[in-house]
Amino acid sequence: MRRHPFPIVLLLLGLLGVFGCSDSSGPSGPPNDGPVPTTLSAVEGEGLQALAGTILPMGPTVQLKDQNGQVMSDRIVTFQVMEGGGTAVIPSLATDSQGWARSMWILGTTAGSTQRLRASVGCLSVEFQAEVVQPVLGQKYSSRGGYADYYAGNLPLVLTAPHGGSLLPTEIPDRSWGTTGQDRNTVELILRVRDAIYQRTGAYPHVIYSNLHRIKLDPNREIVEAAQDDPESERAWWEYHTFADRARDLVEAAFGEGFYIDLHGHGHEIPRLELGYLLSATTLSLADEFLNSPNYVNGSSVKVLAGKPGATLVQIIRGPQALGTLLEARGLPAVPSQSQHSPGNDPYFNGGYSTVRHGSRDTGKVSGVQIECNFGGVRDTAENRQAFAEALADALLAYFPVHFGMELAAAPLAIRSP
Missing domain, CATH: 2.60.40.10 (Immunoglobulins)
Incomplete structure (x- = not known):
């Protein structure tokens, strides 16, 4: 290629x-x-x-x-x-x-x-x-005011974190409706993941995160709810998403396909990772033969991945080599996975605007997932953030050969080095 x-x-x-x-x-x-x-x-x-x-x-x-x-x-x-x-x-x-x-x-x-x-x-x-x-590999590119940052990568992997920012600029008014709570420590978490992947591969994922507090901007919503008619907030929204759009385009150009992870934090009572593929808890409760039907495959954020020859949606989201299963094997309870097919009636986030826009449900060949991380045991301390980063990096190293048919490795001459 x-x-x-x-x-x-x-x-x-x-x-x-x-x-x-x-x-x-x-x-x-x-x-x-x-x-x-x-x-x-x-x-x-x-x-x-x-x-x-x-x-x-x-x-x-x-x-x-x-x-x-x-x-x-x-x-x-x-x-x-x-x-x-x-x-x-x-x-x-x-x-x-x-x-x-x-x-x-x-x-x-x-x-x-x-x-x-x-x-x-x-x-x-x-x-x-x-x-x-031409760019420089690993360089950070910031939007106006430093409201969003983008680290250019050379792996078929895009990571985003929309809700971990803490900036409260006076030029942007507070949002008056919608969710405004911060996902604590998710910026620190995504940078740990970036470093852990580099340590294992010698290459970088694309990483984008918002530095604005969620009361100023919610990048995981469409622009009306996200920015609420403020022009500076709207510009920050466009900057964040065009960074992610561009990263996805570059992955497709270099590799033909890739993977997208939108990293969040949840406050639900059960301490586990919630992996969102745009499928509801009710849908995840279905038997395998129903879940593998085209209706659910086409409605998922891994539509392209699940449509590959020999692949099934069930294998990708809760099979023995599913991402949730691989994370559980590394000490991080996750749903869906081989042992936890569905959250049942418990609270569960199944993915939002970013997973729709940057996953493969509607367009493109980069499939995606939203990962909601519990606070205690994952986001709360530097030690736990490092452990999560290493577990996710190792899980992705196992995931790519099985589901993409390629190692998680850089494309030759994909990006200029310093």
């Missing part, structure tokens, strides 16, 4: 031109019509770096002024990608009281391509440009 390099975008954003609406030196239009849009200029988003396929961390932001140099509010600015792929998340919006309009730009992913975006008001326009360079 051909291995592809992991592109990063080095943004060389600059004002390429401000174009007027007239060949004359004065403002266009009748002289007595009041304020006329005359100058559109870039005010934010220059000289930045960002990963290909992810959100530009600042801007692109423009400011609109009239013929007298006064800012103009409530005028519609359009943002359009002109070259290189990518998407303007907010294609049009009105200028604010400062005359500013700020969109969000998801950059294209084609290595070597020129990236251009144009902001326009009528016949006024300003352009931003980006170029593609």
Whole structure:
């Protein structure tokens, strides 16, 4: 299989031109019509770096002024990608009281391509440009404000932790509805897992985590509940998920398939790991012959993995080499597993927005699972976090050859080293 390099975008954003609406030196239009849009200029988003396929961390932001140099509010600015792929998340919006309009730009992913975006008001326009360079293995890439971090990897494995952050920036208001509790120590936990996997393989998983407290942002919800109409929170949501989207795309490009784990913490009474495959407790209570039916396979976050020749959903989620079974063999009770097929009537988390988006139920070839970790015995002390990390790393080393037909190892030339 051909291995592809992991592109990063080095943004060389600059004002390429401000174009007027007239060949004359004065403002266009009748002289007595009041304020006329005359100058559109870039005010934010220059000289930045960002990963290909992810959100530009600042801007692109423009400011609109009239013929007298006064800012103009409530005028519609359009943002359009002109070259290189990518998407303007907010294609049009009105200028604010400062005359500013700020969109969000998801950059294209084609290595070597020129990236251009144009902001326009009528016949006024300003352009931003980006170029593609290569990444450094293991380097940490942070979003604006450090609200999300991404460690680039070279394994067919993506790990995320959405609820362990503690930042409480005043620029983001508190969320007024939905769950706001923090999953304590899950950022520390995911970094322990990263290190344990590296110690065993000499390679890194892709790791993404949110540093924002959940009262500010919930990345494991769709954007309406997650950010609740706050623009800074919405930007942080997009930054987090485009990091994860990009990591998954890179895994597919290098390996053809892979695995995704969304790491959480639960407060349920029973001290065990809860593995969520987007299947309810009622579904997990079904007999094997029913659970293996296409209806349940296609509704699971491991749809692609369970659809491989010779594979079954039951074997993947509660067979002798299922992830839950492998974790139990290493001293961590888990459901579902070979010994615990279903949680029955006990509280159980079966997966959320991230498992839907980044697993294989709806798209792609990266299958996934949400792992909810109990606090006592797993997340509570540094010693227990280390023990969990080592157990999960060892379980994954056993899991990959059985279910993916490959070792958990790096792709040759998958990413540039320092």
